[in-house]
Amino acid sequence: MLDQLPNTLLQQRKTVQLEANQPLFIQGTKPKFLYFLEEGEVQLTRCGQQGETCTLQRIQQGFLAEASLFAEHYHCDAHCSKKSRLSAFPIKAFRQQLGQDGFYEVWIQLLSKEIKRLRNQGQRLALNSASDRIIHCLQTEGENGVLRLQGSIKEWAAELGLSHETLYRTLHRLQKQKQLEIVKQKTATQLKLTMHCPT
Amino acid sequence: MLDQLPNTLLQQRKTVQLEANQPLFIQGTKPKFLYFLEEGEVQLTRCGQQGETCTLQRIQQGFLAEASLFAEHYHCDAHCSKKSRLSAFPIKAFRQQLGQDGFYEVWIQLLSKEIKRLRNQGQRLALNSASDRIIHCLQTEGENGVLRLQGSIKEWAAELGLSHETLYRTLHRLQKQKQLEIVKQKTATQLKLTMHCPT
DNA sequence: GTTTTTGTATGATTTGAATCATATCTTACT
């Protein structure tokens, strides 16, 4: 992804190494850098009314909080959920670069992709059965109905807005019903949809 | 909002008048125009697996399917849910205009705003109690805890991912518990949060 | 290597939202 960035920008990036659980930025502060996560994992979170932490997004690779490029302040918190390596681009330089060589087009396409992803997520969370959400996720996030889970099933449960108990149960039920296959690999679990429906 | 668009573009717009229930575009087709809804209401929808229609978004004013500007095909359907007036901008002209006078910055900010809205929506739909979703909606979509409902409560229920029965009941319960006020006006219902929490 | 923590898994119970049913009120249509 970074290969689409102009060299001028790449030269200005600073590499940031963070351990698990270290904070990256907090809600309300003014963005100075735009971060690109190279490896590891970052979570975007927010506090609920009772102080519970709500995870908005788990990211393994890519730009974080794209909207911060033109925002006066962050609208969520970010912390490393795993040891991570990031590239930090000065916001000012990044914004200047947008006007050069049609770089803005790259950025707009990236934002558009994020919008599509979020719309899918919204549609998914509006489904009220666990199996519907699982299947929808495989259909929209997976490639040809196959999805490699990033991280644990428990973390995936949070993303799907389900309790982990329900997710375990429903996954096994769907497997018994031959609606999907669960392939456990060393690194990660892989899910494959046993397709009936077209599309 | 259109006042931020350059004149060159405004001159190229075509006005489109559509009656309620008329389709605007369908998923899979190639976008030729970028639509701005002036008045009325448009719904972005998608089909579920069993053919049920799922409403992704109800819009009363603003650009529709912003991602279509750089998309090969629409990723959802759109139809007028009320008699509507729209402005249609040729995609090609719009994209060319992005490079002029830093217009891309306006567009990026608009996309960023949409991303924030969608993130809020995702966070809201991940809440599993009806009252939590209602309160979260007032906090994030409302101004200072006050929200004027666009359309019927029934339509709002769909947006919140709740059955309309549950929404009616929960609204009245929250009112009894003095957590919010319901003000019925001629045109629309207005909801006001009886604040306890800071922020 | 041992301990501790975290993820996986499943059973029992509770809870709250969906659903079905029905009634009234409002709005749109003719």
Place this chain on the structure above:
DNA sequence: AGTAAGATATGATTCAAATCATACAAAAAC
């Protein structure tokens, strides 16, 4: 004005997910 259609409202019932509890395996920490 009169009728039809849709929104509002509430009760009864069902159902599925959350929660609580517990057990075991795997991974991390020491």
